[in-house]
Amino acid sequence: MDLGLKKKVAVVTGASVGIGLAVAEGFAAEGADVLLVARGKERVEAEAARIAADHGVKAAGISADVATAEGVAAIVEAARAEFGGADILINNAGTGSNETIMEAPDDKWQAYWDLHVMAAVRLARGIVPQMKARGGGAIIHNASICAVQPLWYEPIYNVTKAALMMFSKTLANEVIKDNIRVNTINPGLVLTxxxxxxxxxxxxxxxxxxxxxxxxxxxxxxxxxxFASPQELANFFVFLCSDKASYSVGSTYFVDGGWLRTL
Incomplete structure (x- = not known):
């Protein structure tokens, strides 16, 4: 099946390992060029070089912290300078938390808000204009089943992933007029x-x-x-950004092996 992704440009955050790396490789396998984003410079640059060699596409790695405005600005500029802009944005960077509401300090809440929510807000502000100039695009937010079915030991993760899911829906309604499709994927157990x-x-x-x-x-x-493999999940990301998913707008898709206990 031709997914229509050849020569598209995909920006993937949290891309040096696990789900993000599998997603970046999935796009490259379809002929898309990729900008891999992670905090670790050596690893992300090495993975970008490997992907370029393995798949015959252009791939670049950038070390940036998506939880900061400066990091996001660097990503937006790299997409412009290296590729002339982006067609696809995968907001994947994130991590679990471990606390109770009664004991977690304000700065921990703020750190996760910046990582899971403000990163997506800032990247949208920076990348959407590039997509508009290129005729449209696709944005996927990697949230979690915990956004709707919370785990007791990570309330901050639960809350910020739920906020990310709502941001995704709201952004979808705003930018579909520009031929930019926005959706959310809520994974379950993935063997990272x-x-x-x-x-x-x-x-x-x-x-x-x-x-x-x-x-x-x-x-x-x-x-x-x-558990799912990262590659199994990556297949869904890639499909949802493709021409074959052209009517998927503002939705949330659970890829969780049946873990969700509600309709």
């Missing part, structure tokens, strides 16, 4: 390096069966009884 690292830490003193630990989480939460 962070999950593996955490599982190994938690099982180190009890035999080290980290795979069994993760299988227990999957058995408890996902009717499909397994």
């Amino acid at each position: 390096p962070d999950w593996i690292k955490t599982a190994k830490q938690l099982t180190a003193s009890s035999g080290g069966d980290w795979e069994g630990y993760l299988q227990g989480i999957a058995d408890e939460n996902a009717p499909i009884k397994r």
Whole structure:
């Protein structure tokens, strides 16, 4: 299936590892050029070089902190300078939290607000004009099943991902007139390096069966009884940005192996 993505330019944040890296590679496999964004300069530049060599596309890596206005400005300028603008924006950068509402300080709330919400707001302000000049585009926000089905141990993550989902819907209504489609993906369990690292830490003193630990989480939460691979999730991102999804606007899609317990 030709997804119509050849020579499109995709900006992917949080792109040096896990879901973001799989998404960037998924676009490159379809012939799109990619700008990979992450905080770690060496890793993101190395992954960009590898993707360019593997897929015969133009790929660049930029070290930037999306949680800051300065970092976002650098990303917007890199998209313009390196590629002449962007057609696709994937707001993927983010991380889980661990706290209680009663104990979490204001600065932790603010840090996650900047990372999960203001990054998307600022990137929209910077990248949407580029998309308009190129005739349209697609924006995907990577939120979480926790935006609607919260986990007890990460209230800040739950709240800021819910806010991101509403921002996505509101932005979609504003920019569809410019032929820019905005949607949200809410993943469930995805086997990222962070999950593996955490599982190994938690099982180190009890035999080290980290795979069994993760299988227990999957058995408890996902009717499909397994984690998704980053590549499985990336396939959905790529499709949703393609010509084949041209009527998908302002929606939220759950890719969670059946974990969501509501309609």
